[in-house]
Amino acid sequence: MSRIVTYSPSHTLVPTYECFNRCSYCNFRRDLGTDGWLSLDKAKEILTALQGSEITEILILSGEVHPLAANRELWFRHIYNLAELALNMGFYPHTNAGILTFAEMEKLKNVNLSMGIMLEQMTVTLLNTVHRHAPSKVPSLRLEQLQWAGELGITFTTGLLLGIGETECDRLVTLETIAALHQRWGHIQEVILQPYNPGKREQWQNNPFDLQKLPALVRQAREILPPDIVIQIPPNLVPDPLFLLDCLAAGARDLGGIGIIDEVNPDYLHLHPDKLKEFLAIYGWELKARLPVYK
Numbered sequence: 400m401s402r403i404v405t406y407s408p409s410h411t412l413v414p415t416y417e418c419f420n421r422c423s424y425c426n427f428r429r430d431l432g433t434d435g436w437l438s439l440d441k442a443k444e445i446l447t448a449l450q451g452s453e454i455t456e457i458l459i460l461s462g463e464v465h466p467l468a469a470n471r472e473l474w475f476r477h478i479y480n481l482a483e484l485a486l487n488m489g490f491y492p493h494t495n496a497g498i499l500t501f502a503e504m505e506k507l508k509n510v511n512l513s514m515g516i517m518l519e520q521m522t523v524t525l526l527n528t529v530h531r532h533a534p535s536k537v538p539s540l541r542l543e544q545l546q547w548a549g550e551l552g553i554t555f556t557t558g559l560l561l562g563i564g565e566t567e568c569d570r571l572v573t574l575e576t577i578a579a580l581h582q583r584w585g586h587i588q589e590v591i592l593q594p595y596n597p598g599k600r601e602q603w604q605n606n607p608f609d610l611q612k613l614p615a616l617v618r619q620a621r622e623i624l625p626p627d628i629v630i631q632i633p634p635n636l637v638p639d640p641l642f643l644l645d646c647l648a649a650g651a652r653d654l655g656g657i658g659i660i661d662e663v664n665p666d667y668l669h670l671h672p673d674k675l676k677e678f679l680a681i682y683g684w685e686l687k688a689r690l691p692v693y694k
């Protein structure tokens with residue numbers, strides 16, 4: 400019998416690429432005032448074209464507006480409206496819009512199946528390097544988001560960004576932090592182990608995370624995280640399929656949202672799920688579609 404690995408057939412809507420943070424590894428962000436917002440009409444057009452396709456999840460992934468900026472409320476309302484539109488058109492929205500207030504999170508919960516934010520890494524040392532100009536990446540703030548999601552009972556995705564200047568020990572601390580949160584609230588459904596990959600637009604232009612290290616990290620994560628948390632690996636960021644197989648052997652069981660374009664890493668294309676399915680089947684893995692919540 401073959402073992403099962405899942406993915407979510409998804410399409411990403413980007414409310415805005417404009418972001419007040421400047422994470423130096425980011426290929427997604429645009430400067431404030433240079434890009435504008437996705438209109439509801441345009442979103443409706445995109446979603447209409449997706450109706451009847453295999454896509455079930457709409458990932459709403461956004462650049463961020465400063466919490467005290469005059470247009471913060473408009474920005475939030477726009478994200479809410481996009482999620483509500485997707486839901487009303489028969490899709491399952493999953494929003495990751497960075498740091499939200501408790502009240503914003505509580506509202507968004509009504510129009511999302513699940514939500515998420517990457518913890519990235521818990522170490523504060525990154526505030527002097529890649530996160531120097533990214534107030535949203537203060538570890539205690541992100542931790543608080545995960546705590547609020549727990550209090551609100553929101554099914555949640557989080558994860559580690561790997562290879563941004565953290566040590567091996569930092570990675571374990573971040574995993575232990577997630578494990579502790581889940582022990583308290585039981586709301587973390589998946590943890591993404593996301594290898595940093597350089598792209599064309601970013602400032603940083605560093606070396607990619609050493610993929611040789613990924614299977615061992617998956618194994619450590621499997622030991623640290625409670626058994627009901629699924630480990631997710633984005634297959635387009637693991638270009639050598641043999642490493643992907645090693646990650647599955649080490650305990651990863653999900654390949655995340657797969658769509659036409661990975662908005663975060665547009666330079667790294669996804670294989671078509673059918674192709675991925677064929678490849679994995681050769682090695683005894685059955686690739687199965689899932690929804691943004693597993694159950």
Ligand SMILES: O=c1nc2n(C[C@H](O)[C@H](O)[C@H](O)CO)c3cc(O)ccc3cc-2c(=O)[nH]1
Nearest residue numbers: 407493495514515516517556655656663691
């Ligand atoms: O295609 C992507 N999906 C990303 N997803 C979506 C993920 O792959 C799954 O589709 C959802 O978590 C639903 O299970 C994220 C979700 C989060 O909550 C937080 C971060 C990410 C990051 C990515 C990403 O970089 N690319």
Ligand SMILES: C[C@H]1O[C@@H](n2cnc3c(N)ncnc32)[C@H](O)[C@@H]1O
Nearest residue numbers: 424425426517560593594595596663
């Ligand atoms: C949405 C998530 O995408 C991740 N992210 C941002 N930039 C990159 C990159 N160059 N490579 C891989 N992941 C990245 C961060 O972890 C963010 O939280």
Ligand code: SF4
Nearest residue numbers: 418420422425428462
């Ligand atoms: S990673 Fe997110 S918070 Fe950082 S600059 Fe990019 S869009 Fe903004």
